[in-house]
Amino acid sequence: MLDHGVRAAVELLNTIDGVTTRASCEGQSNAAGHTHSDLAYVAFAFPLPARLQSYLIAELDMIARVDDDGVYSRWPQQNREFLTQLGDAIRGYKRREMRRRRQTAMCLLSQLRSRLGAKAASGQEVTAILCLRCAALDVGPHHCAGAALPLLRWPSGLDGEWFDDFLKLPDNRLDAGLRAALGTDELESRARRGDFGSQFRRRWLRYRSERAHLQMTQGLRAGVQQARKTGIDVDVTFDGRHARFTWSRAAGRPSR
Secondary structure, three states, rough: OOOOHHHHHHHHHHHOOOOOOOEEEEEOOOOOOOOOOOOOOOOEEOOOOOHHHHHOOOOOOOHEEEEEOOEOOOHHHHHHHHHHHHHHHHHHHHHHHHOOOOEEEEHHHHHHHHHHHHOOOOOOOOOEEEEEOOOEEOOOOOOOOOOOEEEEEEEOOHHHHHHHHHHHOOHHOOOOOHHHHHHHHHHHHHHHHHOOOOHHHHHHHHHHHHHHHHHHHHHHHHHHHHHHHHHOEEEEEEOOOOOEEEEHHHHOOOOO
């Protein structure tokens, strides 16, 4: 159940494309029988769109801390003012965005992961590139000069790196002698085949999927942030299955 004081801000945030709230609190309260955190906050299920994050940082100034995964009041005594200003900022952002014309491209993350993994299997690093002219995310070389943004670099050997980390977890340890004799790559291959049992295989595949998803979302967002620093008005949002890119129409036009 939403706290009364934070309800308006949460409902407004959830009307913005790419924003899904997962937790919130109105902060300190004297209400009997109801425990609040000291600070009011709204936390998000996926990273905030970079465009919205930059806007909130500028509008809320020193009253708030705006992170990738949440926005927080800085002082308990200003919780109510923080929530009021947060609501006003969101309304201002929505009014501004209604006047902007943007192009979009959608990418299924599982499909992107398969394409990256297939090309990286050759032993070379590959790159996911957003082409503003083609309105698509491509993997590998792309030839639209001036309109292609390299967003995500995907090195080879990630499965081995992740499997090493997986084996450090208490439930996943394998005999040291076996590891020394076979090496990481062979052990990872056998784990995928189920040689160490079905439960071990399921844990590894789940861990591998989670690491790949995190690597993609963090990498794509970092690439977008870097492009924004160069003055390109591009953004990315996530919904758990897809990455959705948006950019101003002028950004994809060829220069004259």
